[in-house]
Amino acid sequence: MKKLLQKDEFDALLSTSSGVQFLGPVRLKGRGRFSDTDLIKYGQIKSFTDIVWDSKTYLSAKELILPITETLLDFTGTTVVQPPVEDAILVLFLRACDIHAIERLDAIFLNNGPSPDPYYKQKRDRFKLVLMECAVPFDSCFCVAMGTNTVSNFGAAVRCIEDGILIDIRDEWFTSQIAGSGTDTEFELQFPQQNGADVHVPHIKEMQEQLFTHEMWDEYSKRCIACGRCNTSCPTCSCFSVHDISYGHDSNSKIARRQRVWDGCHLDGFTDMAGGAAFRIECGSRMRFKTFHKIYDYRKRYGVNMCVGCGRCDDVCPEYISFANCINKVNDLVNESRSTPDE
């Protein structure tokens, strides 16, 4: 079912849907990194004009399902209390790459290990995904190379036009929500076919071991400052640490909160163990670890590359490190060291 919703019809839907939160890219005036710039991030949509169509968000929709800080448990001294379960449906507006990114997180949080992560699943089960058509990608995007320019698992897809939105509904829930609103129409969703960034991803079953210690990583040891912005901005970086906060007056008090907080493989301390042992001291080896995870070893485990080509890491690096170029460099080295592809 395809419909045209005028702006006021769209706004009416937002305000009349009870038990539903609408989330998407919004503009926070003056909150950008530099003076007089805005921050584009995921937030609540209250009207059509809240949705930002022409900019990429600094952080991805990841923060909605894997909050930067998330309470796991509260210890009251006698009991262990789990945080209250919410039930609002979360309608999420996002682009094709970011829908793929949620699937990458699903693989880890729902399917890896002995059981699904209950906190993640509790939110994921309430998500309704709305694809924001993204016919013209941004400068740093390389979704076509990653195969994430197209997507099919969404409940509805929208295109922004002058008067409102065109919506292509694929899911019964959206059909019932929109019943009676808008006018029937026809349009074909468009997906980007070409990106500005020309990226070539190596397709190999086993990475040659000499590439783990190749001199190409030395440059990143000099350049990377381990700020972790690439990790935090990445829609698929999902590592976290667990920390306790004590609410007692002395260290023996058992009244405390246990929470998880985003962590990242580029950050100092990520591998530190009690006693002083640590791995990947050099930033270059951290860059290698991340790069291979994004374009190689995640695929070995889950069957698809982890990187979705959103380009956010390139947008935010204060040292102007290009992950897209890094992938190309690895690809060149892989091709140099073998005569025929093995896949």
Place this chain on the structure above:
Amino acid sequence: MNNAWVPVANRITDIIKETDVEYTFTLESSIRPDHGQFVEVSIPGIGEAPISVSGTGDGWIQLTIRAVGHLTCAISTCKVGEQLFIRGPYGVAFPSALYENATLVVAAGGCAVAPVRTLIRSRLADKKLAANTRLLFGFKNPESVLYKDEIDEWSKLVQTIVTIDKEACSWNGRTGLITSHVADVDIPDLSQTHVVIVGPPVMMKYTSAQFFSRGIKQEQIWLSFERRMACGLGKCGHCKIDNSYVCVDGPVFRYDKALHLID
């Protein structure tokens, strides 16, 4: 739904001071970890960490803790009757059934004797298996020897080599790194042997090399990895190496697999 993050409060029933910094805690617990598995141990307000299980029995487990970190230092001040919070057990255990018809050599350095102790205890509890077991332990100095009385008992049953890194006046046993004593391990049939090696990465690497020079193959060596595992559930990412997660695919890895795990 079942929440794997929720720990169980377990009462401490006994504390043994093993060395200046190492303590063995016995806890009431209904879990029965397999040899080489670990649990996530916590004190609310202090934190949580993965600790290998050094003893199991009906209704109890033991944890040997070296007080070197934020949490382990706090645990070391706990008293009998206080509680530790436990969840688990996690990870892949040593394939002890595979070792049953073979000679098993267990080589461990320092506090790495803890994760192999239940394996050794179960081998030595069976007369036939005990006869086919060899033990090789390396410690820094006489003061850091773990489970001293128990090792003495073991040495009466099976070949047990204990070495300390450097000569010391209070020590009249072997000295030198564990690697220099591999040659003395009695291995009757190379092809019918498995070797468990646990310790710091450098120790595992060079001890393995010594067993290779004796004719042991990669497929006969089993290692256990230590990483900073914040969840034990395959989610937090701290222990991922290549496409493996130490917490769910390990911590026990066969050498030929471990060889390709480049941090």
